[in-house]
Amino acid sequence: MSKHDTVKAYFEPKVQELAGRLLFNYSPDEESIGMITDYSDKVVKSFVTGRKRKAYGLSFIIVRPYSTDPGDDLNLEAMNFAQAFMDWIDQQNQTKSFPDMGRDCTVEQIEVLQNMPNLAAVNAEEGIARYMIQCRILYTDDSENQFRRK
Template sequence: MTKHDAVKAFFEPKVEELCGDILNFNFSPESPDSFSLVTQYSDKVLKRYVCGDEQKAYGFSIIIVKAYSSGQDDLNLEAMNFAQAFMDWLEDQDRQKNYPDFGEKCRIQKMENLQNMPNLSGVNYQEGLARYMIQARIVYRTIANDF
């Protein structure tokens, strides 16, 4: 299983719970209530240790598409709160040390949001849709030797 497989498998149950749909991987459709994971980097070396271990990062964005309103209602606020709730869930997973399985030679150190609130990353006025983006990463250590 690759790190991509592990990350997708980790997030899929939560996405199904939240919107009853599948998690799109490296593709974000223009449809309401879609949920996508878009990779940014994998195995990016942050530190090298003299023992041969490396601290690495797996970066990704979560893209949530929700209905958008230009009226005087709370639809946009509800969408922002939905995205924020996902960020809060991600932080809870880190506190509980509940992480994707990167295999025997990897020790996940943390899973973190890289921002304090979702970004409104685009609006499709014709379709009445807005994209909310959450940037995150998983920091892990690869183990060179089992001493």
């Protein structure tokens, strides 16, 4: 199983609970949550033993209904929905509920790289807005560690 498969499988149950199917590297013009990969296996730090700290970067694109009516709270509800998903990711980090990145990998942290969702795009004609949440998973990879126990 690739890291892409692992990360998608990790987030999929929560996304299914909130919005149905998790879309991988795709975000349509309808209510949905898409997971867009930014980078994988990016080396953040190398150790003399051969162990490496790596990062898996991803963004979530949350498509929600949008209103041009200043009298309703639809846009506020959409922002709160995206914020709640971001808070859930933070909670997974706090409880150290991490994806299994493989035999030689140990996840250290899932971090959200911002303090609130970005309003990334609005299509007022179609009545939708896209909110973006950027994250990364930090993990150590011991596969090249010359001192690890076998």
